[in-house]
Structures are given as C-alpha cells and as structure tokens.
Amino acid sequence: MSYAFVFPGQGVQEVGMGRDFYDKFTVSREMFLRADEALGFPLSRLIFEGPEEELTKTEYAQPAILTVSIAAFEALRTKSNDLHPSFVAGHSLGEYTALVAAGALKLEDGVKLVNIRGKLMQQAVPLGVGAMAAIIGLDKETVEALCRLVSDNDCLCEPANYNSLQQIVVSGHLRAVERVIELAKERGAKRAVMLKVSAPFHSSLMRPVAEGLAKAFEMCEWRRPKWPVVANVNAKPLEEVKEIQEALLLQSYNPVLWSQSVEFxxxxxxxxxxxxxPGSVLTGLIKKTVKDAKVFSLDSPDKLDGALDFIGGAQVE
Known part of the structure; x- marks a missing residue:
C-alpha cells in the first residue's frame, strides 16, 4: 500500500500556529523568514501575535497557512530524507502548498502567489454581495438540484466544495445562497449554515481571479513536481507544468472536488x-469519505515521530 501528503486550506488559521516548529527547527524558522522577505512585510509576526481579525483576512491567511504547513513539512524532512508519497494534494489554497512541497514552486513564489490570489478573490465581488454556506446531510445530486432551482441569469448559487459525501459547500449571490439554505432544511439537511467568509469563493463570480493569476504565474519559476499533484478541479494527478497552471486557474472559479480527489x-x-x-480538518473529511482510510495529522513537532511511524507502516503494508 502507499501514502499521500495532504495540505489544508483557508479557515484553519489561528494566532500562534506554527510557533513550536519555528522555535524547535532551524529549517522551519528559515521558512518563516523567507516568507517575510518574499512578501516584504512581517507575516511571521502577524501569525504569532495577531491580531486575529487581520490574520483572518484572505490575503494574509493564505500565505500564513502555506508557510506554517511548509514549515511542518520541512521539519518532517529533517527526520527522514526517504519520503515517497504516491500523491500530494491540498484543499483549495492547499493545492499551492502541495506544489511547494513537491518542488514545483519555490516557497517565495508560493507565498507571493497566494497573497495575490487572496487579494484578487476579495476584489472580485464587493463585500455583502456574495456568500457561502455549508450543507450537511444531503447528497450531491440534491444539493446540485437546489442550486439550479434558485439560480437565474442575475442571481446564482453553485456547489463550491465537495468536502465529503455528506458535506457540500455552496457559493454565489447572498439571496440565492439564503434560499438554498431554506430549501435544504426543508429537504431534511442535518445542518445548513452560512459560513463566515468575505466572498463567494469557487463560484463563477470568481472568474476575474483567473486573469490576474495568469499574469502572476508568469513571474514565477515553475518546475515539474517530484510527485503527482491531484488537482482540485478534476481530481486527477497532474505532473506537467502547463496542465498544473491551467488547473489552478480553473480552480479559482470552479468547485473543489475534494471528496472525489480522496476517492481517486x-x-x-x-x-x-x-x-x-495547522488543524486536522482534512483528516476528518477523509474519514467521512473513505471510512477505512488511515489518517494522521502532523500539526505539532511532538507528532513528528508518530508521522514517520505512520508513513513507515503504510509502506510496509
């Protein structure tokens, strides 16, 4: 059997995350310092000291999570140079982290890209116009049908994240998302709740983001990844740079096929x-999608030995 590395997306950020890696590992500290220098502002101080409302802003949360995740990954590499995942993948923003881990992008280019991505996503739709909601307990066919029912030429709601078999996030105009919540509750959803986000991510309203990202891609140095990267947009493994870039552009305004990626x-x-x-959100989603999957979350240095035992056991089997 084999193993995969997966990297979390936006929403897991919290003040103080990654400080233990920074303190204990020189290589992890270097990741934070390199991110600060690349961005031209003290991201590390914002991560470690806050304030929380600033760290939560999309343009800062995205490079912060990427940096902390890579700091943990580099600490793992100090423990073992013999890392051979069959695939790497990440949820939304996490796909960029996966590309940095796989050597397709340098850390500096990764943090700059997701900082730009965050700004573009916020600028694409004015505050208060868009919204997102999590629908739990309905299958994807039902949720997709509800989105079609409430959408027209002037107002839309679309699936944005297929997180697990029973958890789908929808995104679009506020009025349409509110209507889907009402209808989902009528159809027997366990939960249907608005998310605390500032824009309708991964909906067609985000299409302008792709144009800005395409320009930003040209400023980066790209390489073929060491390991196949399973793309959010089609749940397929990609290794060619051009295919990866195209998938990232499409990802900005298409749904994240996370459960499909896990199943693949x-x-x-x-x-x-x-x-x-940071966190263990993906661990929970994976278990809900593939119940017999083995999962482990590396979010602190005291779990490093456990992580090595975990992937070692997967290789032995």
Whole structure:
C-alpha cells in the first residue's frame, strides 16, 4: 500500500500556529523568514501575535497557512530524507502548498502567489454581495438540484466544495445562497449554515481571479513536481507544468472536488493520508469519505515521530 501528503486550506488559521516548529527547527524558522522577505512585510509576526481579525483576512491567511504547513513539512524532512508519497494534494489554497512541497514552486513564489490570489478573490465581488454556506446531510445530486432551482441569469448559487459525501459547500449571490439554505432544511439537511467568509469563493463570480493569476504565474519559476499533484478541479494527478497552471486557474472559479480527489487516491492504492499543517480538518473529511482510510495529522513537532511511524507502516503494508 502507499501514502499521500495532504495540505489544508483557508479557515484553519489561528494566532500562534506554527510557533513550536519555528522555535524547535532551524529549517522551519528559515521558512518563516523567507516568507517575510518574499512578501516584504512581517507575516511571521502577524501569525504569532495577531491580531486575529487581520490574520483572518484572505490575503494574509493564505500565505500564513502555506508557510506554517511548509514549515511542518520541512521539519518532517529533517527526520527522514526517504519520503515517497504516491500523491500530494491540498484543499483549495492547499493545492499551492502541495506544489511547494513537491518542488514545483519555490516557497517565495508560493507565498507571493497566494497573497495575490487572496487579494484578487476579495476584489472580485464587493463585500455583502456574495456568500457561502455549508450543507450537511444531503447528497450531491440534491444539493446540485437546489442550486439550479434558485439560480437565474442575475442571481446564482453553485456547489463550491465537495468536502465529503455528506458535506457540500455552496457559493454565489447572498439571496440565492439564503434560499438554498431554506430549501435544504426543508429537504431534511442535518445542518445548513452560512459560513463566515468575505466572498463567494469557487463560484463563477470568481472568474476575474483567473486573469490576474495568469499574469502572476508568469513571474514565477515553475518546475515539474517530484510527485503527482491531484488537482482540485478534476481530481486527477497532474505532473506537467502547463496542465498544473491551467488547473489552478480553473480552480479559482470552479468547485473543489475534494471528496472525489480522496476517492481517486484511495482507488489508486493509497491507504494512508498524512495531513501536514495547522488543524486536522482534512483528516476528518477523509474519514467521512473513505471510512477505512488511515489518517494522521502532523500539526505539532511532538507528532513528528508518530508521522514517520505512520508513513513507515503504510509502506510496509
């Protein structure tokens, strides 16, 4: 059997995250310092000291999570140079982290890209116009049908994240999202709640983001990744730079096929998923999608030995 590395997306940020890696590992500290220098502002201080409302802003949360995740990944590499995942993947922003981990992008280019991405996503739709909601307990066919029912030429709601078999996030105009919440509750959803986000991410309203990102891509140095990267937009493994770039552009205004990506990796022989970075959101989503999957979350230095044992066991099996 084999294993995969997965990296979290926006929403897991919290003040103080990654400080233990910074304090204990020189290589992790270097990741924070390199990110600060690349961005031209003290991201590390914002991560460690806050304020929380500033760290939560999309343009800062994205490079912050990427930096902390790579700091944890580099600490893992100090423990073992023998890392051979079958695939790497990440949820939304986490796909950029996966590309940095796989050597397709330098850390400096990664943090600059997601900082720009965050700004573009916020600028695409005025505050208060868009919204997102999580629908839990309805299958994807039902949620997709509800989105079609409430959408017209002037007002839309679309699936944005297929997080697990029973958790789908929808995104679009505020009025349409509110209507989907009402209808989902009528259809028997366990929960249907508005998310605390500032824009309708991964909906077609985000299409202008792709144009800005395409220009930003030209300023970066790209390489073929060491390991196949399973793309959010099609749940397929990509290794060619041009394909990866196209998938990232499409990802900005299309849904994140996370559960489909997990199912693909499981079907390709992946038995164990190691989540690297703050929190353990993906660990929970993976277990809800593939119940027999082995999962482990590396979010602090005291879990490093456990992470190595985890992937070692996956290789032995």
């Amino acid at each position: 990796m499981r079907g390709a022989g992946v038995d164990a998923f190691l989540e690297i970075g």
